[in-house]
Amino acid sequence: MKLSTILKARRALKSAAPLPADCGELCGARCCRGDDGDGVLLLPGEEKLLFLSPGLKKGRSDNGRLYVSCPGKCVRAFRPFLCRIYPLGILWERETIRVVADPRAKIVCPLLQVPEYIAPSFIAAVRRAGKILARDPEGRAFLRDFTRELREYHKFIG
Ligand code: SF4
Numbered sequence: 001m002k003l004s005t006i007l008k009a010r011r012a013l014k015s016a017a018p019l020p021a022d023c024g025e026l027c028g029a030r031c032c033r034g035d036d037g038d039g040v041l042l043l044p045g046e047e048k049l050l051f052l053s054p055g056l057k058k059g060r061s062d063n064g065r066l067y068v069s070c071p072g073k074c075v076r077a078f079r080p081f082l083c084r085i086y087p088l089g090i091l092w093e094r095e096t097i098r099v100v101a102d103p104r105a106k107i108v109c110p111l112l113q114v115p116e117y118i119a120p121s122f123i124a125a126v127r128r129a130g131k132i133l134a135r136d137p138e139g140r141a142f143l144r145d146f147t148r149e150l151r152e153y154h155k156f157i158g
């Protein structure tokens, strides 16, 4: 995907956040405390921006998808796209973007215990960013895979 598309999608999120306050302060940044087996998928082409994110290590999953693992902290301004939309996910179905709670986040993120606390402006910004990705063929392919993955997790986690 063109870097300009990725940057545009990131810009669509601007400084949008799930809460007006830093939610990481409330929960001790639980979503950033994975173990060696955890990683964050990258958008196609996002790896070209990794030089801006020292400390993130690139890897490839069994099915060939690029992801990064991190030491539990990063330069916030340069974090990957999927970290920016957490704990939400984007579904691309029937040519439409839907913003949903990421089923994996339900067992990690306290915000999803009370989803109505998540700022509507954040949900709207994630939707805008999703629409930007969906205009790009590689972005649509990524969103299709991501949708399948979220649907699979949903079956197990609910
Ligand atoms: S786990 Fe949820 S509440 Fe905690 S930092 Fe991550 S997004 Fe915020």
Ligand code: SF4
Pocket: 031, 032, 033, 040, 056, 069, 070, 071, 072, 073, 074, 075, 079, 080, 083
């Ligand atoms: S890359 Fe940054 S925002 Fe994403 S999980 Fe790691 S520390 Fe958290």
